[in-house]
Amino acid sequence: MLIAEDGEDTRESLTQYFKTIYDVVSVPDGLQAINCVSESRFDVVITDVRMPHKTGIDLLIRIKKGKKEKIPPKVIVLTGLLDSGADYLKSLGADAVLEKPLSLVALAEVVRKVLGT
Numbered sequence: 001m002l003i004a005e006d007g008e009d010t011r012e013s014l015t016q017y018f019k020t021i022y023d024v025v026s027v028p029d030g031l032q033a034i035n036c037v038s039e040s041r042f043d044v045v046i047t048d049v050r051m052p053h054k055t056g057i058d059l060l061i062r063i064k065k066g067k068k069e070k071i072p073p074k075v076i077v078l079t080g081l082l083d084s085g086a087d088y089l090k091s092l093g094a095d096a097v098l099e100k101p102l103s104l105v106a107l108a109e110v111v112r113k114v115l116g117t
Helices: 008-018 030-039 056-066 082-091 104-115
Strands: 002-004 025-027 044-048 074-079 096-099
Touching (some): 008 104, 025 030, 030 044, 056 074, 074 082, 096 104
Parallel strands (some): 002 044, 044 074
16 A cells, blocks of 8 residues: 655554555655655555645556556545545546545545455
């Protein structure tokens, strides 16, 4: 699992929650996330939309349109502005879009759902 989130508290909470279940790599910006998906294989990526250097949208496009892998990772996008962006993010290939603030239990359920576990 790759977690790309610039908010340190949120990133740390997600990492602590999921590291007991998954192998987790967490990064604070979109550029580092793009580098990670270029170098390693992840089953699922959880990304914020707004981040420094590159956005979650840049990351999503890199993952879904880059076609480097036969089976790209599932991508869950976290956003503070769900109203207008969910359909757009899904059209780019997001497997799920969730609004912040969010429940870790609800996010874990979405992760299980997109992974089919």
